[in-house]
Amino acid sequence: MAEILVIEEAVTFAAGDGTHPVTRELCHAADDIARRTGHEWASLEVALPEALLRDPAAFGEAIAEASRDSWLVMMGSTSLGRDVMARAAGLLQVPLAQDCTAYSVTDGSPTFTRPLYGGKVLVDVQLKSRPMLATFRPRALPAFDGVARVLKHVACRSPTSPVVQVDVCAARVGRTLGVTEADVVVSGGRGMVGPDNWHILEELVSVLGPRATLACSRPVSDEGWRPRAEHVGQTGQAIAPDVYIACGISGAIQHVAGITGSKCIIAINRDADAPIFKVADYGIVGDLFEVVPALTQAIRAFGDS
Amino acid sequence: MKIAVCIKQTPDTEARILVAPSGCSIEEAGLTWIISPHDESALEQALQIRDRCQGRVTAVALGPARVKQALREALAMGADEALHLPCDAMPADAAVTAAALAQALAPRTFDLILTGEQSIDQAGSQVPQRLAVALGWPCVTAVEGLEVDGNSVNAERPREQAEETVRFELPAVVGINRRIGEPRYPSFRGIMKAKRKPIGVAVVTLDEEAMVRVRMRAPKAKKQGVVGAYGSGIEDTVAALLAGAAKV
Numbered sequence: 085m086a087e088i089l090v091i092e093e094a095v096t097f098a099a100g101d102g103t104h105p106v107t108r109e110l111c112h113a114a115d116d117i118a119r120r121t122g123h124e125w126a127s128l129e130v131a132l133p134e135a136l137l138r139d140p141a142a143f144g145e146a147i148a149e150a151s152r153d154s155w156l157v158m159m160g161s162t163s164l165g166r167d168v169m170a171r172a173a174g175l176l177q178v179p180l181a182q183d184c185t186a187y188s189v190t191d192g193s194p195t196f197t198r199p200l201y202g203g204k205v206l207v208d209v210q211l212k213s214r215p216m217l218a219t220f221r222p223r224a225l226p227a228f229d230g231v232a233r234v235l236k237h238v239a240c241r242s243p244t245s246p247v248v249q250v251d252v253c254a255a256r257v258g259r260t261l262g263v264t265e266a267d268v269v270v271s272g273g274r275g276m277v278g279p280d281n282w283h284i285l286e287e288l289v290s291v292l293g294p295r296a297t298l299a300c301s302r303p304v305s306d307e308g309w310r311p312r313a314e315h316v317g318q319t320g321q322a323i324a325p326d327v328y329i330a331c332g333i334s335g336a337i338q339h340v341a342g343i344t345g346s347k348c349i350i351a352i353n354r355d356a357d358a359p360i361f362k363v364a365d366y367g368i369v370g371d372l373f374e375v376v377p378a379l380t381q382a383i384r385a386f387g388d389s
Numbered sequence: 390m391k392i393a394v395c396i397k398q399t400p401d402t403e404a405r406i407l408v409a410p411s412g413c414s415i416e417e418a419g420l421t422w423i424i425s426p427h428d429e430s431a432l433e434q435a436l437q438i439r440d441r442c443q444g445r446v447t448a449v450a451l452g453p454a455r456v457k458q459a460l461r462e463a464l465a466m467g468a469d470e471a472l473h474l475p476c477d478a479m480p481a482d483a484a485v486t487a488a489a490l491a492q493a494l495a496p497r498t499f500d501l502i503l504t505g506e507q508s509i510d511q512a513g514s515q516v517p518q519r520l521a522v523a524l525g526w527p528c529v530t531a532v533e534g535l536e537v538d539g540n541s542v543n544a545e546r547p548r549e550q551a552e553e554t555v556r557f558e559l560p561a562v563v564g565i566n567r568r569i570g571e572p573r574y575p576s577f578r579g580i581m582k583a584k585r586k587p588i589g590v591a592v593v594t595l596d597e598e599a600m601v602r603v604r605m606r607a608p609k610a611k612k613q614g615v616v617g618a619y620g621s622g623i624e625d626t627v628a629a630l631l632a633g634a635a636k637v
C-alpha cells in the first residue's frame with residue numbers, strides 16, 4: 085500500500101454512482117503533502133460485499149487492515165467517513181484528527197487544523213503515532229485536477245466482529261444535491277412562517293443553477309417544514325459553500341457555527357438588529373417575501389440579457 | 390436492563406471562548422457549563438427505555454471536579470446513579486477519553502451504553518466507536534430513532550444519501566443525535582432528590598495523548614459587511630453577485 089492513502093467513499097447520486105466529491109479534495113491534499121514530504125500517495129477503493137459497505141465496523145476494519153504500514157490516511161468528514169475512521173483509529177490504537185478544515189506541512193510532517201467550540205476557536209494538532217489519521221470537511225480544500233493512482237483493497241470480514249444489519253429504508257427525501265456539496269446554499273428560517281412558502285426559495289435555487297440547493301435552520305426541521313438533512317448548524321451539518329443565503333434566519337450562535345466556512349454570506353431579514361447581519365458580507369433589511377422573488381426576477385433578467 | 394450514559398460537561402453553546410495565554414487550552418474562569426446537548430438527549434432516551442423496560446440508568450462523566458455538577462443534573466433529570474471518573478483536566482484527545490471510559494465501564498456489565506454522537510466542544514466524534522472497539526461490541530452512531538425490544542435494537546441513522554435502519558443485538562454502544570428529541574427538564578422533586586444521592590467514583594488511569602495541541606487561536610475576524618435596506622440599491626449588488634455565482 086502507498087504511504088499516503090485517500091479512502092474513497094462510494095455514493096449514489098440521482099445521476100448515478102460515483103465517489104464522493106470530497107475524494108478529489110483529499111487527493112489534492114495527498115498530492116501536495118506527498119510532494120513536500122517525499123512520500124508516494126494513492127487513493128484506495130475498499131471492496132466490501134455490498135451488504136457490508138454501509139457497516140462502519142466492516143469498513144473501518146478494512147481501512148485498519150489496509151493502512152497498517154501507511155504514514156497518513158485521509159477520508160472525507162461525511163457521516164460515514166467520521167464513523168469508519170473512528171472505528172479504524174480504535175482498531176489501530178492511534179489518534180484521529182476529525183473534521184479538519186486545513187493543514188500545513190513543517191519539517192516533513194503535517195499539522196492539522198480543526199474548529200473547536202462550534203468554530204469559536206481553531207486548534208492546530210500534530211499526531212505522534214503512525215499511521216496518522218485525519219478526516220476533512222467537504223469543500224474545505226481545493227479539488228485535485230490530475231489523475232490519481234487508484235488501489236483496490238479487497239476486504240474480508242473477521243468473523244469475530246459484531247454484526248449490525250443495515251437496511252436502507254429510503255433514499256433521502258428532499259433535494260439530490262446535499263447541503264455539504266453545493267456551491268450555493270439558499271437557507272430558510274422561522275421567518276418563512278410555514279412549510280407552504282418554500283416555493284419562493286425553490287425558485288431562487290432554480291435560477292442559481294444545478295450547483296445550488298436548499299438548507300434550513302433547526303426549528304424549521306424540528307417543525308417538519310423541511311427534511312432534517314437540510315438542517316445546518318452546531319447540531320446539524322457544517323457547510324462551506326461559495327455563497328450562503330440566509331432568509332428569515334436570526335443568526336443564533338448555534339446556527340452560525342455551521343456556516344462560518346462559507347466564502348460569502350448574504351442575509352435577508354426584516355429586523356435590522358438581527359445578529360445574522362454581524363456575520364453577513366451582504367445584508368438586505370426587508371421582508372423576505374418581497375426581497376426573495378425580486379432577487380429571483382433580477383437574476384433571471386441577467387440571464388436573459 | 391442496565392444502561393450507562395456517558396455525559397460530557399461542556400461550556401454553554403452561547404459562551405464566549407477565549408484561548409488561555411499558554412495557547413493550548415481555554416480560559417475556564419467564568420464559563421457557564423452544560424451537559425453536551427447530544428448527551429442530554431442520550432440521557433433522555435435512556436430514561437425512556439428504563440421507564441418502559443425497567444432497569445437502571447447510570448450517568449458517567451470523566452473530568453475534573455466541576456463535572457460533578459453535570460452528574461447532579463443527570464440525577465435531577467432522573468438517572469438512578471452517577472459515576473465520576475476524576476482527572477486533573479479534560480483530555481483533549483477522544484482516544485484518551487474512550488480508553489478511560491472503557492476501563493470504568495467494562496467491569497460493570499452494562500447491556501447498553503449510550504453516548505452523544507459528538508461532544509459539542511471538541512467535536513471528536515470518536516468516543517462511541519472507540520468504546521465499542523475496546524468492548525468488542527457493535528456500535529451505531531448518529532442515531533435519531535431508537536427502539537429496544539428485549540435484546541434486539543432498531544435504530545434510525547440518517548446518512549447524507551439515505552435513511553438507514555440498523556438492526557443489532559445488545560450489548561451495544563449507541564451514539565445519539567440531539568434531533569432524536571429534546572430532553573426533559575428536571576422536576577423540582579428531582580432536583581431535591583438529586584441533592585441527597587451519592588456520586589460514585591471510579592479511579593482510571595489516562596493514557597498519554599498522542600494528538601498534540603500545537604496552538605489554539607481565534608479564527609480570523611470577519612470584516613464588517615455591507616448592510617442596507619431593501620430599495621437602497623443593495624439588492625442590485627446582491628443580484629449581480631448571485632448572477633455571477635450562478636454563471637447565468
Ligand SMILES: Cc1cc2nc3c(=O)[nH]c(=O)nc-3n(C[C@H](O)[C@H](O)[C@H](O)COP(=O)(O)OP(=O)(O)OC[C@H]3O[C@@H](n4cnc5c(N)ncnc54)[C@H](O)[C@@H]3O)c2cc1C
Pocket residue numbers: 272273274275276300301302303304315316317318319320331332333334335336337338339342352353354355358370371372373402426
Ligand atoms: C444546544 C443547542 C443547539 C442548537 N443547534 C442549532 C443548529 O444546529 N442550527 C440552528 O439553526 N439552530 C440551532 N439551535 C437553535 C438556535 O438557538 C436558534 O433558536 C435557531 O437557530 C433560530 O432559528 P431561526 O433563525 O430560523 O428562527 P428565529 O430566531 O425565530 O428567527 C427568525 C428570523 O426571521 C426574521 N423574519 C421573520 N419574518 C420575516 C420576513 N417576513 N422577512 C424577513 N425576515 C423575517 C425575524 O426578524 C428573525 O430574525 C440550537 C440551540 C441550542 C440550545
Ligand SMILES: Nc1ncnc2c1ncn2[C@@H]1O[C@H](COP(=O)(O)O)[C@@H](O)[C@H]1O
Pocket residue numbers: 394395396397398425427428449450451452479483486503504505506507508509511512513514515516517
Ligand atoms: N469526558 C467525558 N465524560 C463522559 N463522556 C464523554 C466524555 N467525553 C466524551 N464523552 C462521550 O462521548 C461522546 C462523543 O464525544 P467525542 O468523541 O469527543 O465527540 C460524547 O457525546 C459523550 O457521550
